[in-house]
Amino acid sequence: MLAWSPIAASLWRPSSGITATSLRAWTSLVDTGGAHGATAEAIAKALPHINCTVLDLPHAIAGAPAISNVQFVAGDLFEYVPPADVVLLKWVLCLWQDEDAVKVLRRCKEAIISRGAKGKVIIVEVVIDSSMSRDGVLLRETQVLFDVQMMHVDGGERDEKQWREIFLEAGFSDYKITPMLGFRSIIEVYP
């Protein structure tokens, strides 16, 4: 039986490729750009059979608390991503323009150790307009406002066509977008 939590419940949706069965099959997950490990901690608590790793820059993980079943790796995701079944990128790819986002995705693809159905990159980000049919104009406005907030960084939010282009450029074969988590979506990207 899986211990459940809001994070695990957010990851799991019948409409996505992330089912309770696939969550049980995962043995390892690396949260790239995972900061002090809040997301990894929630996943490790809900899914204790998964070995969780957080990768972030040395200054970003300095002072991170010790978390049971979560190991921290100081590094640069442009250089190396620790191997795992699942590579999580939550609110990270929006930091960079397409060329750099493709470089990061290539490192993530190299890190996936499972070539079967369970090996994937999971991205949690805005997909502009993806929620239009669900909640209409209000969500669209929220996404645009979020994009204004992101203007201090190099990147920004992407629509589905822009996401598809960088996935293909990085060598991935397919992807699935599931709108959830408020105005953000879960994007599963398959090697």
Ligand SMILES: C[S@@+](CC[C@H](N)C(=O)[O-])C[C@H]1O[C@@H](n2cnc3c(N)ncnc32)[C@H](O)[C@@H]1O
């Ligand atoms: C917007 S924060 C997101 C943090 C967390 N994933 C979340 O959802 O709250 C972006 C994270 O990416 C990390 N980051 C930025 N550049 C990086 C790099 N080159 N290598 C590893 N981590 C990086 C930052 O230190 C920061 O923790």
